[in-house]
Amino acid sequence: EGVGPMEYTLIKMKVLDPVPKVLEPFEKKSIFLVAATLRPETMYGQTNCWLRPDMDYIVFETNSGEIFVCTYRAALNMSFQKMTADVGKVAVLAKIKGEQILGATLHSPLSSYSPIYALPMLTIKEDKGTGIVTSVPSDSPDDYAALRDLKNKAALREKYGIKDEMVLPFEPVPIVEVPELGNLSAVYACDRFKIQSQNDKDKLLEAKELVYLKGFYDGILLVGPHQGKKVQDVKKVIQKEMIQASQAVVYME
Ligand code: A2H
Numbered sequence: 001e002g003v004g005p006m007e008y009t010l011i012k013m014k015v016l017d018p019v020p021k022v023l024e025p026f027e028k029k030s031i032f033l034v035a036a037t038l039r040p041e042t043m044y045g046q047t048n049c050w051l052r053p054d055m056d057y058i059v060f061e062t063n064s065g066e067i068f069v070c071t072y073r074a075a076l077n078m079s080f081q082k083m084t085a086d087v088g089k090v091a092v093l094a095k096i097k098g099e100q101i102l103g104a105t106l107h108s109p110l111s112s113y114s115p116i117y118a119l120p121m122l123t124i125k126e127d128k129g130t131g132i133v134t135s136v137p138s139d140s141p142d143d144y145a146a147l148r149d150l151k152n153k154a155a156l157r158e159k160y161g162i163k164d165e166m167v168l169p170f171e172p173v174p175i176v177e178v179p180e181l182g183n184l185s186a187v188y189a190c191d192r193f194k195i196q197s198q199n200d201k202d203k204l205l206e207a208k209e210l211v212y213l214k215g216f217y218d219g220i221l222l223v224g225p226h227q228g229k230k231v232q233d234v235k236k237v238i239q240k241e242m243i244q245a246s247q248a249v250v251y252m253e
Pocket residue numbers: 006036037038039042123124125126127128129130131132133134135136139140143212
């Protein structure tokens with residue numbers, strides 16, 4: 001981790017019908033689960049969104065009248081970034097547990113799949129980002145390992161009330177070509193390091209070291225209007241386009 005603040009892109013994933021019971025009171029407004037990512041140009045490859053079932057999240061309104069769901073900690077950061085009515089203040093509309101919005105139906109910008117679903121990931125950290133993570137299993141070993149766990153383990157899906165159709169049809173999408181690693185670099189790395197599950201911490205660390213640097217510095221985007229360009233050259237451009245289209249906002253912490 002660096003010493004200065006880190007810039008993330010906040011991806012706005014719109015909650016669609018059927019709206020989870022705990023979010024029904026806010027239905028008249030647009031409701032978004034918001035995920036912090038360092039890789040906005042990978043949003044073409046989203047297959048789902050991750051929440052931690054036992055984690056606390058809050059519901060609050062932004063100064064543009066939208067309803068956001070994320071951790072209180074992230075909401076407070078957003079308030080200091082002038083995203084709420086009062087700087088440094090968050091009016092909490094509801095406190096919820098991740099498990100109460102698991103299985104939520106979502107539309108996420110740039111994804112080739114719509115809708116996508118909110119699924120459980122047990123390794124999400126409380127003190128990073130928004131506590132909500134967008135899943136790109138083609139390019140993130142953590143995401144691929146967690147999606148594969150859900151696909152392979154019917155008991156895990158059952159435990160969290162996740163229906164088969166929220167998981168089984170979703171496959172990693174080739175979106176970035178990485179020299180030597182191919183166009184599904186996270187899948188390649190998880191195979192190479194023989195990763196068994198999302199809890200395989202040490203091996204996942206090795207896989208991430210291999211994939212992230214190479215993916216960012218040597219990767220070529222394969223999809224969308226900027227296809228054929230280097231990932232490092234389009235990251236900012238795509239972030240800007242998403243912000244202009246109200247699909248994303250900058251978030252610092
Ligand atoms: B990234 P850093 Cl394709 N707990 O987004 C665990 N992981 C979290 C998190 C949390 N609370 N909040 C965000 N993240 C993930 C996409 C992606 C990401 C790709 C490739 C690399 C990558 C799709 N998931 O991150 O510790 C999010 O995953 C490389 C590190 O602040 C976020 O960006 O460096 C990244 O970790 C932020 O991690």
